[in-house]
Amino acid sequence: MLHDKFNKAFGIAAAATLAGGVWLAGVPGAGSTAEAKELKLAHFVSPKHPMHRFLMAPMAKDVAKASKGKLTIKIYPAGALGKGPRQQYNRVVDRVADITFGLQGYTSPQFPRTLLAELPDVAMSAQDATKRIWRALPTHLAADYKDVKVLALWTNHAAILITRVKPIRRLADLKGLKIRAPSRLAAGVLKSWGAVPVTMPVTKVYLSMQTKKIDGVFIGPSAIRSFKLTEVGKYFTTNLPTAHTTFYLLMNKKSWNGLNTYEKGIINKASGLNASLRAATAYNKAGVGGMALAKKIGRTVIRLSDAERARFAKAAQPYVKRTIAAREGKGIKAKAVYSALKGK
Numbered sequence: 001m002l003h004d005k006f007n008k009a010f011g012i013a014a015a016a017t018l019a020g021g022v023w024l025a026g027v028p029g030a031g032s033t034a035e036a037k038e039l040k041l042a043h044f045v046s047p048k049h050p051m052h053r054f055l056m057a058p059m060a061k062d063v064a065k066a067s068k069g070k071l072t073i074k075i076y077p078a079g080a081l082g083k084g085p086r087q088q089y090n091r092v093v094d095r096v097a098d099i100t101f102g103l104q105g106y107t108s109p110q111f112p113r114t115l116l117a118e119l120p121d122v123a124m125s126a127q128d129a130t131k132r133i134w135r136a137l138p139t140h141l142a143a144d145y146k147d148v149k150v151l152a153l154w155t156n157h158a159a160i161l162i163t164r165v166k167p168i169r170r171l172a173d174l175k176g177l178k179i180r181a182p183s184r185l186a187a188g189v190l191k192s193w194g195a196v197p198v199t200m201p202v203t204k205v206y207l208s209m210q211t212k213k214i215d216g217v218f219i220g221p222s223a224i225r226s227f228k229l230t231e232v233g234k235y236f237t238t239n240l241p242t243a244h245t246t247f248y249l250l251m252n253k254k255s256w257n258g259l260n261t262y263e264k265g266i267i268n269k270a271s272g273l274n275a276s277l278r279a280a281t282a283y284n285k286a287g288v289g290g291m292a293l294a295k296k297i298g299r300t301v302i303r304l305s306d307a308e309r310a311r312f313a314k315a316a317q318p319y320v321k322r323t324i325a326a327r328e329g330k331g332i333k334a335k336a337v338y339s340a341l342k343g344k
Contacts, residue, residue, distance in 0.1 A: 042097035105183025155244035156220035157287030162233035163216035224290025
């Protein structure tokens, strides 16, 4: 089984997987009468968000059940342990929280290898992209996570373009439009398409579109309902040669090292590739639901022709090559990472 294979090949990934209750710091073991330990899991989205409902909450429940209440996870949603999505990585490193959920793109310099998965046409679906990341993790991506313990890594549905006023049917339609990008790599792709990329947390997208500070957003369709984007977007363009935004659930190393073998086993069972695939599937389902809502309320859904999609892909290729070359110049084996992600 892939999960077991990764556990043996690389402890960073499978061992800490989806730490629903992994933060214990010191539960003695099975059958112990020691006081229950509680791990803090911080995230910045609503409790109604798919990742809270279908990933983190179920994980917390599973961990508590498996440990008979000796190891529990308390979830702090909506920035309860600190506002600002971009600070999520620091919160786990500094142990403000034992576990955090976030996006690699918010702290791009920390994840130069993983974010290569966000280049165009690396994968066919959220599940496919997630599997590719896990296959590449032990050999090619581990350095991105040297200061933390990986519990889960996954992606969402392929990104779409949502615009306020102008429909995007051709490459030329994007020229000069201010489009929110989820990461530096995505910003580079948008620029190669002629747009003016604007980076900001997803929590600021609604107001920025409402106040006309941006013309649109480049985002996975799972965000449509979570962030009410049908209220500020009129046109929804699909079939772009886009990548899949990457996400993480990470754990503080000291918190992980404080667990005993029994506790780590509970975490391993609740996390890893399988948990990551559940998250990817939840995002995919949310994306399908978001697109259905857009159609239902009369928003214009545009599917690029295959010929136009090819034009977008061709326009992005020089940027892809520059990105890989720039990372190689910094001592990162980006060609090997990209090839591994592409399955070559």
